[in-house]
Amino acid sequence: RRRSKTSHPPLPPSQSPLPVLAHLILQRRSFFEIVHLIRRFHDTHGPIFSLSLLPGARPDVFISDASLAHAALIHHGAAFADRPLPREPNIFLTCGSRDISSSPYGPLWRLLRRNLSAQILHPTRIRLFAPARSSVLRLLLDKLRSESAGGGGRAVVLKDIFRQTMFCLLVLICFGEKLGESEIREIELPLEFLLRTFTSFNVFGVLPAATKVLFRRRWEKIVGARRRQAEVFLPLIRARQGRMENRGTGGGPGSLDYCYVDSLLELRLPDEGGRGLTDDEMVQLCHEFLTGGVDTTATLLEWTMAELVKHQDLQSKLLSEINSVVGGEDEIKEDDLERMPYLKAVVMEALRRHPPGHYVLPHAVAEDVVLNGYLIPAKTEVHVAVADVNWDERKWEDPMEFRPARFLAGGEGEGVDITGSREIKMMPFGAGRRMCPGYGLAMLHMEFFVANLVREFEWSVEEGEVVDMSETLEFTTVMKNPLQSQVIPRRKIEEVDTRDCNNIGVAFR
Numbered sequence: 315r316r317r318s319k320t321s322h323p324p325l326p327p328s329q330s331p332l333p334v335l336a337h338l339i340l341q342r343r344s345f346f347e348i349v350h351l352i353r354r355f356h357d358t359h360g361p362i363f364s365l366s367l368l369p370g371a372r373p374d375v376f377i378s379d380a381s382l383a384h385a386a387l388i389h390h391g392a393a394f395a396d397r398p399l400p401r402e403p404n405i406f407l408t409c410g411s412r413d414i415s416s417s418p419y420g421p422l423w424r425l426l427r428r429n430l431s432a433q434i435l436h437p438t439r440i441r442l443f444a445p446a447r448s449s450v451l452r453l454l455l456d457k458l459r460s461e462s463a464g465g466g467g468r469a470v471v472l473k474d475i476f477r478q479t480m481f482c483l484l485v486l487i488c489f490g491e492k493l494g495e496s497e498i499r500e501i502e503l504p505l506e507f508l509l510r511t512f513t514s515f516n517v518f519g520v521l522p523a524a525t526k527v528l529f530r531r532r533w534e535k536i537v538g539a540r541r542r543q544a545e546v547f548l549p550l551i552r553a554r555q556g557r558m559e560n561r562g563t564g565g566g567p568g569s570l571d572y573c574y575v576d577s578l579l580e581l582r583l584p585d586e587g588g589r590g591l592t593d594d595e596m597v598q599l600c601h602e603f604l605t606g607g608v609d610t611t612a613t614l615l616e617w618t619m620a621e622l623v624k625h626q627d628l629q630s631k632l633l634s635e636i637n638s639v640v641g642g643e644d645e646i647k648e649d650d651l652e653r654m655p656y657l658k659a660v661v662m663e664a665l666r667r668h669p670p671g672h673y674v675l676p677h678a679v680a681e682d683v684v685l686n687g688y689l690i691p692a693k694t695e696v697h698v699a700v701a702d703v704n705w706d707e708r709k710w711e712d713p714m715e716f717r718p719a720r721f722l723a724g725g726e727g728e729g730v731d732i733t734g735s736r737e738i739k740m741m742p743f744g745a746g747r748r749m750c751p752g753y754g755l756a757m758l759h760m761e762f763f764v765a766n767l768v769r770e771f772e773w774s775v776e777e778g779e780v781v782d783m784s785e786t787l788e789f790t791t792v793m794k795n796p797l798q799s800q801v802i803p804r805r806k807i808e809e810v811d812t813r814d815c816n817n818i819g820v821a822f823r
């Protein structure tokens with residue numbers, strides 16, 4: 315009311331919180347399952363509305379439209395680049411917002427993000443990780459061969475296998491060492507706990523002093539998981555430190571010359587007297603690297619293979635392209651991927667149709683901004699709907715259909731700008747200053763694994779079976795019924811090279 319007396323533009327249309335509260339309290343649904351309710355509110359109010367769950371609290375703003383997302387994240391990029399103040403347990407887990415994704419828009423964020431982008435995710439560095447990708451691929455193919463040989467045509471459940479693959483690869487890039495089964499499992503356990511249960515953490519965002527006592531056991535598990543994570547990560551970090559002090563000597567067979575931990579060890583914070591990162595900050599940054607890169611890519615790989623199982627014609631088309639580029643060579647070289655436009659189209663269509671995150675991470679506005687004629691006051695939390703933008707029928711014909719050809723010449727997705735700088739048509743990695751810095755690595759991993767999986771195996775379900783494409787929310791939006799596919803080798807492999815299996819290979823349980 316106070317605002318309307320001045321000449322300020324109006325606030326975005328406001329939605330009553332009652333349907334959400336009824337959903338959360340009466341139906342005991344998780345806060346993360348309200349996506350379809352939010353879609354209904356957009357039908358009523360249009361592409362932007364505000365919603366406050368607690369009386370007197372500042373309302374959050376929801377955006378579901380590509381041009382509004384572009385206006386916010388690109389046109390008003392700096393104003394929308396902040397993150398909301400963290401609540402518990404994120405204050406505890408992120409050491410008070412000292413990782414990339416939760417840092418406020420400022421010098422620390424810039425330093426950490428630049429370090430990751432320049433030292434690890436730069437295209438030249440990404441290329442140097444090719445041996446890591448090859449060794450993990452070999453293990454994946456061996457695992458699938460043994461599953462398909464042992465099962466007499468039985469369908470293989472792929473979710474955990476894909477997750478393990480991405481996990482082994484990202485652990486190697488993070489810590490620089492090939493690890494054995496027990497070490498990999500030790501790293502995985504606390505991380506898995508924190509990811510699988512994170513929706514139950516919201517309770518600590520409200521009156522943390524009281525909820526930490528009321529839900530003491532749950533809180534202690536979070537603290538225990540983080541302590542365990544530090545116990546496992548720190549010896550690996552110390553080993554790299556020792557290696558750096560010995561000028562790169564030491565380390566096990568297959569260890570990398572440079573890894574994410576090395577870059578963190580070299581980092582100095584100029585605004586804090588030039589100090590290095592603390593142990594807690596290092597642990598959190600490694601945790602962020604693994605969570606950012608593993609589930610997102612593994613989920614997308616599963617959706618992509620599911621679509622190729624469902625659409626055998628698309629699988630055949632992709633196989634012909636791969637064979638025409640690779641010919642009789644034993645291996646697909648990473649440079650070969652550049653000459654596979656249909657492969658790129660398949661990955662782009664998977665990102666459009668099955669974005670692993672249906673929302674970007676929450677943004678916050680740093681100052682009052684006027685968007686589409688509405689005032690968004692400073693500090694408002696803003697949620698942009700990735701999936702709604704990707705499935706907009708004004709931009710995509712039959713948007714719920716899986717049609718890679720739309721990304722080929724003449725299709726509505728031809729030359730689409732995945733960064734969204736010019737125009738947003740899809741935004742699986744977000745857009746603007748907070749856009750995912752890992753998109754280049756993720757695209758390469760996707761193309762590399764999809765091409766090899768299709769070249770090596772025939773993917774299908776038994777006659778009469780259908781692939782269930784229903785989705786559900788875990789850390790990412792995953793297949794409700796994990797993909798089960800017959801994987802039949804296309805080529806007879808004379809001899810399987812098992813040299814690496816003593817290391818990360820055995821991590822495939």
Ligand code: HEM
Nearest residue numbers: 414415606607610611674675742743744748749750752756
């Ligand atoms: C298919 C794979 C991936 C998808 C779909 C994805 C998607 C996203 C999205 C939607 C955001 C939020 C953008 C925003 O808030 O506006 C994000 C942020 C982020 N992602 Fe990814 N991501 C993927 C892979 C990766 C990989 C491989 C890494 C690193 C190894 C990574 C690291 C990060 C980081 C550090 C942020 C925070 C950026 C910031 O706040 O400045 N992601 N990602």
